[in-house]
Amino acid sequence: MNAVHPLSNASEPGLMERLSVQHDRLNAALLATPEHEWRNQYHPDLSPMGWHYAHCHFIEAVWLHERILGEPPPARRDWHDLYFPEQSPKWRRGGRLPPRHSLLEWGRACQQHHLELLRAHPEVRRHPLLENDYLTGFLAQHHAMHLESLEQVRWFARLQHPEAGPVQTSETAHRPCNDWIECPGGEHIAGSDSITAFDNERGRHTVRLAPHAIRAHPxxxxxxxxxxxxxxxxxxxxxxxxxxxxLEQTGVTAPLGWGRRSDGTRVQTLPGGTQRLEPRAPAVGLSWFEATAYARWVGARLPHEHEWEHAAQAGCLAGTGQVWEWCANPFQPYPGFRPYPYDEYSLPWFDGKHYVLRGGSAWSDPLLTRTTLRNFFTPDKRHVFAGIRLARDL
Known part of the structure; x- marks a missing residue:
């Protein structure tokens, strides 16, 4: 673990409160999950819902007790080798979890204890990782990511048993739109030095954009x-x-969750249930392969992440925060990249096999919808609440 990192900005207001909000969301999510669902693994890429809950509290304990206070890990078989992802295959996790009432009781006790450490423990407060409450914000965002993953698990649980009865009619303010915003090109300052920025966002630097156009709506x-x-x-x-x-390997013929009723009605199953497909809503459930193919089909392309960030910061993009938006470029480090607060957060994924997504989804916490945040997945992933925004050269 690195000990020092240039954290130039002052603490953002309310980071402790934001962590507490994520604690409340974790508790509510576990309580809302039916008994027959919370241990199940519904997709090979996703852990059981209960594991996400436990992992978040485990990670808090590791940072505070083991890495900051230097305490040895508890002598328990279900500690590191269950809650560290690299030590526990996803398919084995559900059956090793404690009973739900025990998990919830332990989680709530962790939350109270960890917030007390973060607020008042002298050794914790003096640690470089708590400068400007960096670690507090890091943990809050970590939990927000897992809560979004939990919704992805819930999505696959619904897909196993989509409702057979009358479908809901969704309501949305989104409108189909073909408006293009032209950018003459020029310089853009990419990246962020905010206290909440992840290591892959850091290092503000100037990039040059060629003339291009980008769609205002997904x-x-x-x-x-x-x-x-x-x-x-x-x-x-x-x-x-x-x-x-x-395409040939998967046999995919539509976005994830799409289906047809016997009367020909298109429906869409999402984490909250099955509804009539809303024509005006942003498409979701698409891999990078599908997004790229669609863009080529209409004579366009996906935006580079710098083009997306430039347009978002200029206030040109509408409908952001509804679906993660695939970008054309692989996930790569910014100039001067330094891994922080540990090497494995971003460094292993600069492999040329992961692509950037921007903007956040309807299932993302506001902590994760800033214009500089870089999400990243391999191009085959369809469960990451991703859609498409188009760009083209001028």
Missing amino acids: VTNAEVAAFIEADGYHPGPHWDESGRAW
């Missing part, structure tokens, strides 16, 4: 439905070689 369900009706999911020139291989 691609809608109606637009993706037109792609499907035009046989867009059949291999063609709009699919590159890796995309065609993925």
